[in-house]
Amino acid sequence: MSAPARRRPTDALSDDVTHLDADSSRAVRRRSLSLLGGLLRPRARMLAWAGLLVVVSTAGQVAGPLLVQAAIDTALPALRDGDPTRLLVVGGAYLLAAVLGGICAGAYVRAAARVAQSVLLELRRRVFRHTQRLSLEFHESYTSGRVISRQTSDLEALRELFDGGLTGVVSSLMLMLFTAGALFWVDWRSGLVLAVALVPAWLLTRWFQRKSQEYYREQRTASARLIVKFVETMTGMRAVQAFRREPTVEADYDRLGEQYRDANLRIFGVNGRYQPGLVLIGNVTVAAALAYGGWRVIAGELDVGALVAVLLYVKRFFQPIQQLGMFYNALQSAVAALEKVSGLLAEEPTVVEPADPTPLPRARGEVRLDHVGFRYGEGPVVLPDLDLEIPAGQTVALLGSTGAGKSTVAKLVTRFYDATEGRVLLDGVDVRDLSGTDLRRAVVMVTQEAYLFSGSVRENIALGRPDATDAEIEAAARAVGVHDFVLSLPEGYDTDVNKRGGRVSAGQRQLLSFARAFLADPAVLVLDEATSSLDIPGERLVQRGLQNLLADRTALIIAHRLSTVEIADRVLVMEDGRVVEDGAPAELAAGTGRFAALNAAWQDALA
């Protein structure tokens, strides 16, 4: 099977870019629209119902001035002639239009909200699921703060649009359309006055659109940066406090906060010019329509009722534009958010499952790196050409200076990344041809941080094999020597690891993650040993746990302790992505290479 074309993650994102060229801008818009279309399509019926309701409610509202015209020009003269029926009919119709318009407007708001909320729920789910599905390559380059801001502030902007804005935009547009139609119907000459006024209103709106689009992109980027900084500082609080980074971090945060404020101020700046500009155009148009219409009334070309209707329509026409201007902000913010969310959803996992996997129900655990070359994305070559064979059941300690490529080898064997060149084989099968289930069953990675999820100790161990019985969980804990510790916790296996009393030390955390791996019972274990030093009894405990965990499975350990190297069958020393020493620990220790030097230093430290 050929490897899929490698692609930098975040290609699909125009994340920190506020000025896009025309083509990218169009592509981003197309991507957002297709996402929106995909979300709305299954809700087409509900949407059509909302559309019908908004049409009826707008018709009800627009009928008002026409009925006023009828009242002034025909019903009142008829009443003067002693016939009240016309006025009663017109009055009744006015009341009916108002009541119907009101009821439909209410129903429209509810229907639109139902559609909007279900779209938002779906989007929220998609963002979460998709982010989980993406490969480690993505998560290592797309900071968690950015993912968080997609899930929080961007979806919030969409919620704001849907909750208020969008319903308003649709009904406002509809109202303008109907009002203009009615105006032309009552008196087309006044309609032309309105048409002329639309030219400056259009130009002003275009200007506003362009400016605010740019400023809203800036605002969203600034807000994402602020969140990233916050999350980064909070998650790295230990490092911040340990290295007295508070003043620098504070200064950075202040600067980002100020950038966010400035971005918001710029938005208010364009708003502050757009809104009064529209009010001015609206008022001048009403004055022009009054002057022109009044003159024609005097000339006997226009009825008074018609003039009243014309003025009411012209005035009403500009009201929704102002409203539109306001909604336009929410729209801009939401469009920018949708662009980012759709960018995230367009990201594809770089490590893909094979369409037709080779089954491997029970792996023996033979690992082979067949002339593996690797680089992160377009970065420098990390592993030039690694050829390595690890027979089933062998315990290999991986040593080497920092940046030598040890973790990279671990990430390739566990298939968190795919090799750029060559193949990684498990029992002779390319790991790219294995299903995710078979691969994860066969190869388990225990990481340095030994992450514990909120929940009980039992649940945390059971992550290794969710269908395990309580007895099996306890047996795993016993095997790695953490059972007695768990029993000493306030609620034993039911203790919540994040609650008071459930706090565990680094060594205990390691042991719990060993129990988790033991329960999973993989053929190959990849272990990044914790660098944090433990006290001697703690280290001995972890070492004993590790020995039981290793049993007769294949193990690749990024070793940081002499005691670990001592239990290994084989030591590999790496330098610049190459294996420079390879042999049994005793054999290498007797030589003159790097391991011999390191071993001597370790022995001295213990003496």
Ligand SMILES: Nc1ncnc2c1ncn2[C@@H]1O[C@H](COP(=O)(O)OP(=O)(O)OP(=O)(O)O)[C@@H](O)[C@H]1O
């Ligand atoms: N996600 C990544 N993206 C880009 N480059 C990376 C990434 N992870 C590691 N590298 C680079 O790859 C090289 C090898 O890194 P690796 O983490 O494998 O080293 P290591 O031997 O495990 O080091 P350490 O003992 O410090 O963990 C380094 O030069 C590092 O800068």
